Amino acid sequence: MEIAFLLAALVSVACVTLICVFLLANGVPAMREIGFFDFLLGRTWKPGADIYGIFPMIVGSIYVTGLALLMGVPIALLTAVYLAYFCPKRIYRMIKPAIELLAGIPSVVYGFFGIVVLVPLVRALGEPFDGRGNSILTASMLLAIMILPTIIGVVEPAIRAVPRSYYEGSLALGATHERSVFAAVMPAARSGVQAGIVLGLGRAMGETMAVIMVAGNQARMPKGIFQGIRTLTGNIVMEMGYATGLHREALIATGVVLFVFILLINLAFSALKRRDAR
Amino acid sequence: MKKRSRHPGSALLRLAVHAAAGTTVLVLGFLVGYILVRGVPNLRPALFAPTYTSENQSMLPAIVNTCTMTLCALLLAVPVGIGASVYMVEYAGRGSRIVRLVRTTTETLSGIPSIVYGLFGMLLFNNAMGFGYSLIAGALTLSIMILPLIMRTTEEALLSVPDLYREGSFGLGAGKLRTVFAIVLPTALPGILSGVILAIGRIVGETAALMYTSGTVAKIAGLSDSGITLALHMYKQASEGLYIEEAYATSVVLLVLVLLINFASGRVAARIGGKRG
Numbered sequence: 001m002e003i004a005f006l007l008a009a010l011v012s013v014a015c016v017t018l019i020c021v022f023l024l025a026n027g028v029p030a031m032r033e034i035g036f037f038d039f040l041l042g043r044t045w046k047p048g049a050d051i052y053g054i055f056p057m058i059v060g061s062i063y064v065t066g067l068a069l070l071m072g073v074p075i076a077l078l079t080a081v082y083l084a085y086f087c088p089k090r091i092y093r094m095i096k097p098a099i100e101l102l103a104g105i106p107s108v109v110y111g112f113f114g115i116v117v118l119v120p121l122v123r124a125l126g127e128p129f130d131g132r133g134n135s136i137l138t139a140s141m142l143l144a145i146m147i148l149p150t151i152i153g154v155v156e157p158a159i160r161a162v163p164r165s166y167y168e169g170s171l172a173l174g175a176t177h178e179r180s181v182f183a184a185v186m187p188a189a190r191s192g193v194q195a196g197i198v199l200g201l202g203r204a205m206g207e208t209m210a211v212i213m214v215a216g217n218q219a220r221m222p223k224g225i226f227q228g229i230r231t232l233t234g235n236i237v238m239e240m241g242y243a244t245g246l247h248r249e250a251l252i253a254t255g256v257v258l259f260v261f262i263l264l265i266n267l268a269f270s271a272l273k274r275r276d277a278r
Numbered sequence: 279m280k281k282r283s284r285h286p287g288s289a290l291l292r293l294a295v296h297a298a299a300g301t302t303v304l305v306l307g308f309l310v311g312y313i314l315v316r317g318v319p320n321l322r323p324a325l326f327a328p329t330y331t332s333e334n335q336s337m338l339p340a341i342v343n344t345c346t347m348t349l350c351a352l353l354l355a356v357p358v359g360i361g362a363s364v365y366m367v368e369y370a371g372r373g374s375r376i377v378r379l380v381r382t383t384t385e386t387l388s389g390i391p392s393i394v395y396g397l398f399g400m401l402l403f404n405n406a407m408g409f410g411y412s413l414i415a416g417a418l419t420l421s422i423m424i425l426p427l428i429m430r431t432t433e434e435a436l437l438s439v440p441d442l443y444r445e446g447s448f449g450l451g452a453g454k455l456r457t458v459f460a461i462v463l464p465t466a467l468p469g470i471l472s473g474v475i476l477a478i479g480r481i482v483g484e485t486a487a488l489m490y491t492s493g494t495v496a497k498i499a500g501l502s503d504s505g506i507t508l509a510l511h512m513y514k515q516a517s518e519g520l521y522i523e524e525a526y527a528t529s530v531v532l533l534v535l536v537l538l539i540n541f542a543s544g545r546v547a548a549r550i551g552g553k554r555g
Contacts (some may be wrong), residue, residue, distance in 0.1 A: 001455050002369050008361030009370075009380050012429070015422050016383040019390070022401045078298030088294055095303060097544060102306045104476075104540040105533065106483025108509050112529050113309050113517045116316075144308070148302055178295075180290035206391025208486040213517055233393045233486070240400075240490055255397040259390070266389035270382075 022078045027256035030249030030274075039253065045219040047239065052250040054257065056221045060229040061261075063209065063222055065204045072144030073197055074079055076151035083152070084159040085167075087171075090258045096156075101148035111213035114142040119210055122226070131226025134216035139229070149198035154199055158192020159185060195272040201208075202265040206258070208233035232258045290457035307347050308535065317528070317530030320523045330496040335524040337531065339498045343413065347479045347492065347507055350417035351424060356474060358421075359428030360463075364529025366429075367436040368458055388426035392487040395423050399491040411504035416492025423487060424477040431476065436462060468546050477542035485509045508532055 031039050034052050042053015083096060118141055123133030131137075150174070162185045170180035216228020217238055230238070235254050243251055297410065315321030327336040370377045389451040433528035439462050447457040463470075488510055499505025508515070512532055 002365070005361045005365035005369055006376070008358045009365040009376065011358050011362060012380055012383045012387055012425055015425070016386050018402065019394070021395070022398055022406075026401055075298045075301055078295050079302040082295045082299035084291070087299070095299075099302070099306070099541050101537055102310070104479050104483070104536055105309075106485070106509050106536055107468055107528050108483070108485050108513045108516065109313065109533050109536075110309075112512065112525060113313065115516055116522070116526075117312060145305055148306065171531045176285050176288040178291040179285070181293060202389055202391075205302060206393065208391065208393040209513055213513075226497065233391065235510070236393055236397065237486065237489060240397075252401070259394050262389060262391060263386070264392070266386055269389065270385055 015162065023252065023256050023259055026249060027253035030246060030253045032146075034103055034231060034245060034250065034253075040257070043221055045235075047243065047247040049248070050246065052246070053117055054232070054235065054250075054254055056219055057232045057235045058257070059134075060215075061205055061216050061231040061233070061258075063136055063225075063229065064143060064215065065201060067136065067140035067225070067264060068143035068147060068204045069197065069201060071140065072147045072200065073151065075144075076196070076200070077155060079148070080098070080152045080155035080159055081181060081186070083156045085177075085185070092169045096185065099149050099152055102155065103153055107146070107207060107210040108213075109208035110142060110146050114138060114210060114214040118142055126226035129224070129226050131224075132216060132229050134214055135226045135231045136215070136222060137225045139211050139215040139231075140225075142214055143204045145267050146207065146210060147203050150203050151196040151200040154196035155189070155193050158189045158196065161192065162188040191272050191275045195269055198265060198272060202262055202269065205265065206262055209238055212237055232261075313454075313526070313529050313533055317526040317533075320527040321530060322527070325524065327528055335511075335515060335521050335528075337508060337511055339496055340508045341531075342498045343492075343505035344482055344507040344509075345418065346501070346505070347413055347417050347488075348478055350414065350501070351420040352474065352477065352482055354400065354417065354421035355424050355428055355477070359425050360470065361427075362431050363429050363432035363436055364458055364463075367433055368454070369472050384426040384429050386388075387441070388430070390423075392423065392484060395419050396487040396490050398422075399487060404491060409502070410500045411491070411493030412458050413492050413499050414501045415506050416488045416507075417501075418485060419491045420481050421489050423484070424480055427477050427480065428473050430469075431473025432466070432470045435466035435473070438469065439465045463527070468549055472543045472547035475539055475546060479539040479543065482507075482537050482539065483509050483532070485513050489513075 039052060039054060041055050043055050044051045044053050045056060083092060087095065118138050119133035122135055122138040125252065126132060166184045167180050167190055170184035176184065211231055212234040216230060216236060217234050218228040219228045219230045222229045232254055238249050240251050294426065302418045324334050325336055327334055328338055330336045330339050341537060352546060366377055366380060390450045390479055396399065396419065399415060403409050403415035403418050429462030441466060443461050488507055492507065494506045494510055495504040496506045496511065509532060512525060512528040515521040515528060
């Protein structure tokens with residue numbers, strides 16, 4: 001019976017191996033055919049003319065993710081601080097489970113909220129700049145909202161894990177409550193904070209449906225935050241339905257690029273978590 | 279601590295912290311409130327008619343498919359996930375190479391975005407294994423996706439079973455296997471269950487992994503047919519832009535369903551916490 005349990009444990013190893021093998025086997029030949037650098041750094045994506053350059057999508061993913069972190073991370077961190085050190089117990093008991101629940105909202109629901117609320121809002125904001133509703137800004141605002149529960153969920157426990165004596169010691173030295181939290185407690189929770197940010201980064205980069213619902217999905221270099229953009233994830237979903245031949249393989253190769261990005265992010269996350277545990 | 283300091287920097291920080299927390303609560307509260315307020319009036323009985331037509335965007339077929347999908351994915355993933363966790367906690371020695379390898383791979387799996395699962399599922403189950411667009415291809419894909427979640431929660435639940443229970447069982451002459459099945463697993467059941475419920479929530483809300491595995495045919499499907507799930511149904515309505523009212527209705531059903539599922543998971547998990555404390 002031990003063998004059966006062992007086999008079950010090895011299923012996850014087999015899955016990771018299979019995922020790598022299948023993605024690489026189907027994606028790498030296309031990269032070779034297109035030319036590795038033409039594929040990664042090409043600025044034109046025109047499947048009709050057999051030109052496959054995903055640089056606009058790579059830049060698009062980075063822009064959208066970066067802006068989302070810029071907007072979401074400060075709010076998430078400060079909210080985590082609030083929950084850990086400022087929040088009355090009574091309110092904590094209501095907010096904490098609510099935020100945990102919200103982490104589970106499906107991305108289509110977020111996407112729909114983006115379509116009906118954020119898109120008109122950004123359209124109005126971007127009016128003076130000849131902007132659109134479906135734009136980089138819309139997508140990153142939506143992602144910023146989506147990663148709030150994720151980051152808070154990692155950072156708040158990390159802040160709480162800092163020994164109370166740090167805070168008390170700082171108070172005893174005459175620092176104010178706020179200063180004790182930010183100057184004594186937060187530095188000690190640093191790797192937890194970093195882990196939370198990296199997790200949010202991974203989530204934002206890998207998010208698909210919510211982003212394609214509001215990003216506009218034009219496959220060209222970004223021209224400003226009020227203009228549309230296509231992300232790596234969006235590229236796969238938009239065209240996989242009808243792609244054939246090299247076009248289809250190029251889309252799978254897009255998946256490989258995304259996969260590599262995510263693996264790097266995960267590596268960073270587990271390294272940070274391990275440092276935190278020590 | 280109640281005394282407010284008059285230090286200007288501190289006051290600023292206090293303000294920022296409260297503003298951020300307020301923003302988080304407001305934004306997320308607004309999102310849920312907005313969907314509910316706009317969506318509930320659009321819930322019409324016709325939307326739960328047995329068949330879907332382009333005039334009447336019934337979500338019943340999608341709901342049935344979602345149930346089938348959830349059941350299949352759980353049947354595939356739960357036994358494997360529990361078996362794997364039993365090995366990790368009860369059998370493997372601490373710090374064994376296999377445990378480290380398995381832990382690394384599950385961590386990797388849990389970070390992979392759902393669209394990559396979708397691509398992989400399409401390549402392996404739809405094409406290589408020849409299932410084509412089908413519920414079973416989608417269920418297989420999702421079962422891999424929820425495996426790390428089930429393993430993590432089950433492991434935690436198993437670890438929280440006190441060693442005294444195991445020693446007591448051994449002391450009464452039970453073997454390892456008997457101890458696992460008669461003592462450890464039943465004690466860990468609430469924890470395992472809460473993980474399973476959480477997994478249901480993920481399956482119900484999933485779209486990107488299913489679009490190119492189980493496909494988007496809007497009728498009640500058998501295992502080998504393509505069938506749309508509720509979340510994909512909602513994506514189609516929202517992105518086509520023709521059925522916004524129906525999309526509101528679907529989003530309410532989806533949102534309430536997922537929130538209820540996650541709430542249930544939290545309650546089950548809280549029960550073990552309460553029993554221990």
